[in-house]
Amino acid sequence: MLPSSKFGTRIAGLTCGRVTKWLVVLAWAAILAVAFPLAGKLKSAETTDSTASLPSGAQSTLVAEVADRFPGGDRITGIVVYSRDGGITAEDRAKADRDRQAFARLSGTDVAPARTSKDGKALALGVSYPGDVEMEPLQKLQDQAKDGLPQGLDAHLTGSAGDRLDSLDSFKGLDGTLMLVAAGxxxxxxxxxxRSPVLWMLPLIGAVVGSELANSVVYLLAKHAGLVVNGKLDSILVVLVFGAGTDYALLLIARYREELRNHTDRHEAMAVALARGGPAIIASAGTVCFGLLCLMAAQLKLNQSLGPVAAAGIVCVLIAMLTLLPALLTILGRWVFWPLVPKPGTGARTRRTIWDRIGSGVSRRPRTVWIASTLLLAALATGAFGVKSGLDFEHTYRTTPDSVTGQKVLSEHFSGGGGNPVRVVSEAGAADEVAKALRGVKGVGEVKPAQLSKDGKLAAIPTVLTDAPTSQAAEDTVDRIRDAIRDVPGADAKVGNSAAATLDIARAQAHDRKVVIPLALAVVFVLLGLLLRALVAPLLLIATVVVSYFSSLGASWLLFKHVLGFPAVDDTLIIYGFIFLVTLGVDYNIFLVHRMREEVAGNPTDRGHRDGVLRSVSVTGGVITSAGAVLAATFAALAVLPLVSMTELGIMVALGVLLDTFLVRSILVPALALDTGRKFWAPSRLSARRTTPSAARPTDTLVGSGRR
Structure with a gap:
């Protein structure tokens, strides 16, 4: 054993010693006794606050924040719309009136008589509920509307209450389903x-434990630190923990298997595996965490929250895989690898593998290989030039929920924005002047009477637009309204709700992309530079993952548009996809290049650099490819969710990880390392050209067998 690694080995041995391994398991049992109940409460901490999805400081956010100062302002509205192609009949009106009385009992509020559309083909009833209403009352409302409909009459629940019901229903029971799919x-x-009937269970146990611990930590952050959490973030947390956790397990077990061939004592083998492989795994996970935390610079609260949520998941599952997993492996012993049990003295396998052949092929003409690989990625990336971002309300779900159908019916038969007007809030004394300015704006259909706040200081003016609130025309009208009321003396007017919120969210997403993406690249570059003690290698690695990202985006868009029929990508896809693909892509490159550095440091000559690159490809190829396949498959599990945004994210990250695993990591990076030669390590000492080997301090190995 290397003298420099003795201290690290002793520290690592604390989790897998003859006595301490049992203490580790007992400690985890105590942790889980506390974590399991807390994890079960995460769903209750999910926010229903309308401001949670809005950008900090935006006009729509400010309007939402003062809503409770108005009578009924803390309530949401459901609109039940009835329609008949041949025109509303007396029987239809009687049904609507019976429902009106039932709705009043269900909601505990008065319900105004139904409005009739100008074409006589539709009726609309508005019903309000508390802003924190759960699924069951809304489901009763929808059931009442659809029960006992006269032949030929349709009824749909839309408005904010209908959207709430469909959103809650889409995630109902899916947390367990997603976890089962990911685990399966x-x-x-x-x-x-x-190929072992037992070994596969241990990484899975570690992933489940890490997931439960992460859920409990996120619950505490949501409950006591103001972290905003919703169903989307919970789903992302599940797949990220299972995917990344299994990757760490694969890398550790691969190293442990190698050490079992060199040590008769499994406790010592695990201690060495942790001492040599653990630091690189921690460095890799740390890079992912810091990259994810760059999301905290975003304007949108959900974007801000994704950073700490995902980082908490990575940290929790990393701890589980570096403590609980080693303890379980040493408790169970070598037989857990049956039927391929690694025996002391057998050494590493000597037969030529596919990774040896790939490395040899790349080494013959590395420049040709990296140019060809880059051109292939660039060809895929051309698809990104046609990407259309911004899913409209109609295409939020893969199916067509009731609220979407209802909104279409409402827009067809009533004034475009009548069912969901924008809300203009101003100082009470300037309300008349604001209303006057609103009436002169193109696209405004009706300015309703102002409503005063409970303290009489503010006024809210419902403003009906001529276009549907989900249309681009409505967003253009919002801009014209804001221009028109900006200079009304003493008004301090703000526009929110409906189309205004959609517009503000889209602009905040654009801001977040401009801020978070460069910040994440800078942070990852600095961390790579510190880890590899070089500048050229980090620059090349960053370039490869950026090219891989655009290739994934281009290929995904072609699939979305021409195969799945999605008209656009969700605004969150561009930034979420970038963060995950860049951080996780760099993750795999760290595993490869860290091993390269160790191999080259052991033989600091031109020949040593070439041999080190090829050996790194050989010894890391199998395990990193397996890890990439697992991560891609777990993200693809997001496709079980009915939301188009989650389906798109799962597919894009899965494609990107596969591209990175089989092309970038296996071919492009080795080719670049071979073509640049020792300059790859500039300006570190490894970049100095030498003709004969000299003493060099070996660094920690990542995976595979090391020199002894």
Whole structure:
């Protein structure tokens, strides 16, 4: 054993010693006794606050924040719309009137008589509920509307209450489903990888434990630190923890297997595996965490929250995989690898693998290989030039929920924005002047009477637009309204609700992309530079993951548009996809290049650099490819969710990880390292050209067998 690694080995041995391994398991049992109940409460901490999805400081956010100062301002509205192609009949009106009385009992509020559309083909009833209403009351409302409909009459629940019901219904029971799908995918891939009837269970146990711990931490942050959490973030947390956690397990177990061939004592083998492989795994996870935390610079609250939520998941599952997993492996012993049990003295396998052949092929003409690889990625990236971002309300779900159908019916038969007017809030004394300015704006159909706040200081003016609130024309009208009321003396007027919120969210997403993406690149570059003690290698690695990202985006858009029929990508896809693909892509490159550095440091000559690159490809190829396949498969599990945005994110990240695993990491990066030669490590000492080997301090190994 290397003298420099003795201290690290002793520290690592604390989790897998003959006695301490049992203490680790007992400690985890105590942790889980506390974590499990807290994790079960995460769903209750999900926010229903309308401001949670809005950008900090935007006009729509400010309007939403003062809503409770107005009578009924803390309530949401559901609109039940009835329609008949041949025109509303007396029987239809009687049904609507019966429902009106039932709705009043269900909601505990008065319900105004139904409005009739100008074409006589539709009726609309408005019903309000508390802003924190749960699914059951809304479901009763929808059931009442659809029960006992006269032949030929349709009824749909839309408005903010209808959207709330569809959103809650879309995630109902899916947390467990998503976890089962992710766990099932991981189990199948681990069975294929290890071909052992037992070993596959241990990484899965670590992932489940890490997931529960992460859920409990996120719950505490949401409950006591103001972290905003919703169903989308919960789903992302599940797949990220299972995917990344299994990757760390694969890398550690691969190293442990190698050490078992060199040590008779499994406790010592695990201690060495942790001492040599653990630091690089921690560095890789740390890079991912810091990259994710760059999202905290975003304007949108949900974007801000994704950073700490995802980072908490990475940290929790990392701790589980570096403590609980080693303890379980040493408790169970070598037989857990059956039927391929690694025995002391057998050494590493000597037969030529596919990764040896790939490395040899790349080494013959590395410049040709990296140019060809880059051109292939660039060809895929051309698809990104046609990307259309911004999913409209109609295409939020893969199916067509009741609220979407209802909104279409409402827009067809009533004034475009009548069912969901924008809300203009101003100082009470300037309300008349604001209303006057509103009436002169193109696209404004009706300015309703102002409503005073409870303290009489503010006025809210409902303003009906001529266009549907989900249309681009409505957003253009919002801009004209804001221009028109900006200079009304003493008004301090703000426009919110409906189209205004959609517009503000889109602009905040554009801001977040401009801020978070460069920040994440800078942070990852600095961390790579510190880890590899070089500048050229980090620059090349950053360039490869950026090219891989655009290739993934281009390929995904072609799939979305021409195969799945999605008209656009969700605004969150561009920034979420970038953060995940860049951080996770760099993650795999760290595993490869950290091993390259160790190999080259052991033989600091031109020949040593070439051999080090090729050996790194050989010893890391299998395990990193398995890890990439697991991560891609777990993200693809997001496709079980009915939201188009989650389907798009799962597909794009899965495609990107596969591209990075099989092309970037396996071919492009080795080719660049070979073509640049020792300059790859500039300006570190490894970049100095030498003709004969000299003493060099070996660095920690990541995976595979090391020199002894």
């Amino acid at each position: 995918v991981v189990a199948l891939l681990l069975l294929f990888t290890y």
